[in-house]
Structure formats: structure tokens, C-alpha cells
Amino acid sequence: MTYEPPKQTIGVAAFVTNEKGEVLLLRTHWRSDTWEMPGGCVEVGEPLDEAVCREFFEETGVTIRPIGITGVYFNQTKATVSVVFKAEYVSGEIKIQPEEILEARYISIDEENIGHYITRPQQRSRTLDAMKAKNFVPYETWEMKPNYQLKTRLDERRRHNDE
Template structure:
């Protein structure tokens, strides 16, 4: 009898830290987590790079076009087997218009360490946001196509 190997199954999600010209941070409230504000993002789709996913999710949820600049952190939820990757992003275009099916509310908010608890009530969302706020240099990120080898995206300091 052949043994069939078991492979880990993880959900991968992305989120973005985006500020406007007034240094306000884009935050959203979702319908299923309406007790807290959070950085916008969502799940990576099959065949999609992380940078493509974060750009798509921001556009879908907020109507804003971004350019991912670098990774601010990598987080793992053991309970849900959920790997989350945070991106620092630059504004490219668009106006804030929330996607009402998923997003209850969205706004650019003047956020700092002294008032973060007023907005972000879940500790794991707070730590991700603080990591992004404090980031001075980004973790390198690459996306590759390997048949043939072709670098699709590279982000670093």
C-alpha cells in the first residue's frame, strides 16, 4: 500500500499600511469584525503573487490603487492556519469608496501610539499596525515564475 503524503494546508492573506498626504492611515471595519478598525486586505487567490493580491484587495475593498513598497511583517494564526503578510504601500490613485458587501466603514484616520487603542481593539491587529508604523526598512520580497525562471516582482529597502 502506497503512503500518500499529507501536505500542510494554510490560508494566506495580505494587508496594507497606507497613509495619505496628511499622514493619516487607511483603516476599515468589516461586517464580521465591526468591533475594531483594521488595515485593509484579504485572502490571496490561487496563482496570485502576494503583491498582486494586496493591490487587488485594496482596490476591491476601498477603490484605491496602491503600489506595494515592502513587507512590514509576517504573522501566523495557529488556530486558523492563517499566514498573514503585511505590506507598506504607496498611494497611486482612486478615491475612497468602500465595497459594502464586506466593508462596513472605511476612513483615513490620524493614528499614533497614543490613540491606537481607541480604534484597533484586537491585540493581533494592533501589533501588526504598530509594526508597520515603526518600520524603517522593509523585508525583501520576491515573486518568481519558474518555468522558465523569471523574476516578476522584487521589493526591498
């Protein structure tokens, strides 16, 4: 029997609100029927918190700071693990890449109207989880060599970054 390494994808997305409590959502060309949180695929060896910042910026032009993880989800059909962060706005104005993104804007959503904007059930549950999150799952990035070194920690009490 030959060992086959897993062929799974890791995705990240971020829940970000403005000062009015509106959520930054977007629509893509390939999922134009729904709005969703900005995000995308993690590159090999890329820390999750860096990936969500990169993907969010690439899709919206907005710089964010992750606060914590609100949920971890698995799509069995596509073997994709998705990690949703709650993040704070840092800087930038919405500027999209039209070849990938149809539209991005802040939208006022709540449990009553979310289905009008987010039509796919897995995206809706992830967004609702992020909206309701009072606590976050701790997240750490470690550099293993030469000596174990904590690079980033996100948790309830603090954000630690040794970079």
C-alpha cells in the same frame, strides 16, 4: 502513512497613509468591533504583491503600489500566514462594497490612541510594526518555467518589476 498537503491560508494587508500621515483603515461586518488595514486572502498562484493590490482596491476603491513588507504573522488556530506590506497611494477615492465593508476612512493614529480604533491585539501589533518600520523585508516573485525569470522585487533600494 499518506501525505496530506498543508491546508493553510495566506492573507495580505497594506499600511497606506495620506499626505497628512493618516492611515487608511476599515471596519467589516464580521469584525465591526475594530478598525484594521485593508486586505484579504491570496488566491492560489497569485503573487503576494498583486494580491494586496487587488484586495486593497476591492475593499476601498483605492489603487496602491507596494513598497515592502513590514511583517509576517501566523495565526495558529486558523493556520493563516499574514503578510503586511507598506504601500503608497497611487489613485482613487474611497468607495466601499457595503455588503462586506461597513466603513473605510483615513484615521490619525499613534501609539497613544491606537487602542481606541484597533481593538484586536494582533491587528494592533501589525499596525504598530508597519508604522514603525524603517526597513523592509525583501520580496520577490519568480516565474520558474521555462527559465527562471524575476517578475517582481521589492527591497530597500529599489522596486524592480519586469512585467
